[in-house]
Amino acid sequence: MAGLSCALHLARAGIAVRVLEASDAVGGRVRTDLVKGFRLDRGFQVYLDAYPETGKLLNLDALDLKRFEPGARIYKNRKMYRLMDVFRRPRSAMTSLLAPIGSLGDKLRVGWMRTAILNSSLDQIARRPDQSTEDYLRGRGFSDDILDSFFRSFYGGIFLERELRTSSRMFEFTFKMFGLGSATLPAKGMGQIPQQLAAQLPADAVSLNSPVREVDAGGVTLASGEHLEARAVVIATDASAANALLPGAQSGSAIWRTVTNLYFAAQKSPLKEPIICLNGEGRGLVNNVCALTDAAPDYSSDGRALISVSLLGLPEDDELPLRVTDELRNWFGQEVDRWEHLRTDRISKALPEQLPNSSTEKAFVEHEGIYICGDHCFTASIEGAVVSGKRLASRLIQKLSHATES
Numbered sequence: 001m002a003g004l005s006c007a008l009h010l011a012r013a014g015i016a017v018r019v020l021e022a023s024d025a026v027g028g029r030v031r032t033d034l035v036k037g038f039r040l041d042r043g044f045q046v047y048l049d050a051y052p053e054t055g056k057l058l059n060l061d062a063l064d065l066k067r068f069e070p071g072a073r074i075y076k077n078r079k080m081y082r083l084m085d086v087f088r089r090p091r092s093a094m095t096s097l098l099a100p101i102g103s104l105g106d107k108l109r110v111g112w113m114r115t116a117i118l119n120s121s122l123d124q125i126a127r128r129p130d131q132s133t134e135d136y137l138r139g140r141g142f143s144d145d146i147l148d149s150f151f152r153s154f155y156g157g158i159f160l161e162r163e164l165r166t167s168s169r170m171f172e173f174t175f176k177m178f179g180l181g182s183a184t185l186p187a188k189g190m191g192q193i194p195q196q197l198a199a200q201l202p203a204d205a206v207s208l209n210s211p212v213r214e215v216d217a218g219g220v221t222l223a224s225g226e227h228l229e230a231r232a233v234v235i236a237t238d239a240s241a242a243n244a245l246l247p248g249a250q251s252g253s254a255i256w257r258t259v260t261n262l263y264f265a266a267q268k269s270p271l272k273e274p275i276i277c278l279n280g281e282g283r284g285l286v287n288n289v290c291a292l293t294d295a296a297p298d299y300s301s302d303g304r305a306l307i308s309v310s311l312l313g314l315p316e317d318d319e320l321p322l323r324v325t326d327e328l329r330n331w332f333g334q335e336v337d338r339w340e341h342l343r344t345d346r347i348s349k350a351l352p353e354q355l356p357n358s359s360t361e362k363a364f365v366e367h368e369g370i371y372i373c374g375d376h377c378f379t380a381s382i383e384g385a386v387v388s389g390k391r392l393a394s395r396l397i398q399k400l401s402h403a404t405e406s
Helices: 002-012 052-057 090-098 104-118 122-126 133-139 144-159 168-180 192-199 239-245 320-332 334-338 382-405
Strands: 032-035 038-041 065-067 071-076 079-084 183-186 212-216 219-222 227-229 256-266 276-279 288-291 305-312 340-352 364-367 370-373
Touching: 002 052, 002 192, 002 370, 002 382, 038 256, 038 305, 038 340, 052 382, 071 144, 079 090, 090 104, 104 168, 122 168, 133 144, 133 168, 144 168, 144 276, 144 288, 212 239, 256 320, 256 334, 305 320, 320 334, 320 340, 364 382, 370 382
Parallel strands: 071 276
Antiparallel strands: 032 038, 065 183, 071 079, 212 219, 219 227, 256 305, 256 340, 276 288, 288 305, 364 370
């Protein structure tokens, strides 16, 4: 996503670009596969339609975004409760207030926090003192109950860690995006996002199945041995690949958060509404569940429901689908016994670690005349990747323009 953003901004400025993609399609971690008539994203992902910079590059109408409800169902004490954004779903105010997910004071604090964050600009958020999300929430007076039954599972699905060690700036950024817009899915899968960006590039600008072996300030050498010269070289890979190509660059965190995602086909949705279901018990394998087809029916070709189940970490177990359905039987009843397991994705490089004070203000890195961009240089999100690419493109446009003039 960072590379596509950078290339697109450069191309719009009239600079010739060539994107070398090692795999068989663009998008990096944002990919969608067709499996048995279902659209399976590589891990549970959503697009936040309030992303300002990404939204400028995309034709959101063409993506036909399908929205999730602003809230969640939470499984706790063997019962399911609804906790909604009452500012947008005021009819849910009473059920949300009565749900045993934190205290009344906790819910009022959510409202006060929402007001404070929505009234802050992204620049103000980026310049605030940084700390862990847990310390930030405790500083706002939230109880252990709401931390354990809501924040750890909801943000566990976003940050891919339940300890809430992620940067509080990242927390405020995502909280603001959820408050301003919705979590959505493109009707035809998350992979439509990078495909739409690539389609805006000049013809033949993208070369697939073109892994790079070496880089230097004057060009790159492909795995095939072919050498390509360039006025500037951008490494827009994940941090691990960037560090392998350019050792010592210190381009961002190469520590990865991991997730395991299981997809099931069901005759009907257990939720019957486009909403995320969270594990509020603090134990068990499952972190979050949703029926993607409740939001985006075209994820299925035959009307069956597509169920996504996310587990934090990489549990190694040949019986994992069975263990997951055994656990979810407590959530949804005997109907889970009829679910068909479609695929398990164990994603070892799902999200770069984002600890407090870990992102760079520039959002890109220059090392030995070579440039690096990506979400690992800024914020670990689609928006962070796009902003990183844009800011690097601005730097390159300025540099290359000066070189041409001289």
